[in-house]
Amino acid sequence: MKNWIRIFTVFTLLTGLALPSANAEGNKAEDGVLELLYAQQNAWNRGDIEAFMSGYWRDEKLTFVSGGTMLQGWDATLARYQATYATRALMGELRFEDMQVELLAPKVAMVRGVYRLTREADTPPSYPWGRFTLILRQFSPDDAHGQPVWRIVYDHTSAGEE
Numbered sequence: 001m002k003n004w005i006r007i008f009t010v011f012t013l014l015t016g017l018a019l020p021s022a023n024a025e026g027n028k029a030e031d032g033v034l035e036l037l038y039a040q041q042n043a044w045n046r047g048d049i050e051a052f053m054s055g056y057w058r059d060e061k062l063t064f065v066s067g068g069t070m071l072q073g074w075d076a077t078l079a080r081y082q083a084t085y086a087t088r089a090l091m092g093e094l095r096f097e098d099m100q101v102e103l104l105a106p107k108v109a110m111v112r113g114v115y116r117l118t119r120e121a122d123t124p125p126s127y128p129w130g131r132f133t134l135i136l137r138q139f140s141p142d143d144a145h146g147q148p149v150w151r152i153v154y155d156h157t158s159a160g161e162e
Helices: 002-045 049-053 074-084
Strands: 063-066 069-072 093-105 108-118 129-139 149-159
Parallel strands (some): 063 149
Antiparallel strands (some): 063 069, 093 108
């Protein structure tokens, strides 16, 4: 009986020590994902679609779904953004809201949220908005600081109703 109590005590202590570490990793991942998305928002609001696209995986396996259309590849996604938002006025100001980050695996996250565009040509309450679901992966370091980077590998964005 004493052995079981010792085993239980050791297990409880080890589990208790491991949980904060796992939670800290989850928070670090969430921070990295949100940092990427806010950098995209800022790039969009500067009118810089190419900088906005740096948040996407630059690969032919990138998947983008919107308006009943599915695109494959970074180049196709960039071309769609450039055609749809050809002018600064069409881009407007982007705001992400209600973002929920869920870590699916150590290097895979899902984000659900709402986007809103504010443009001069639109009148309230008919500003474009919608919901998005993103899948992101963390990749090996590719920046000057040697830090792992998060990239969107799957984007499903749908327009909301007025």
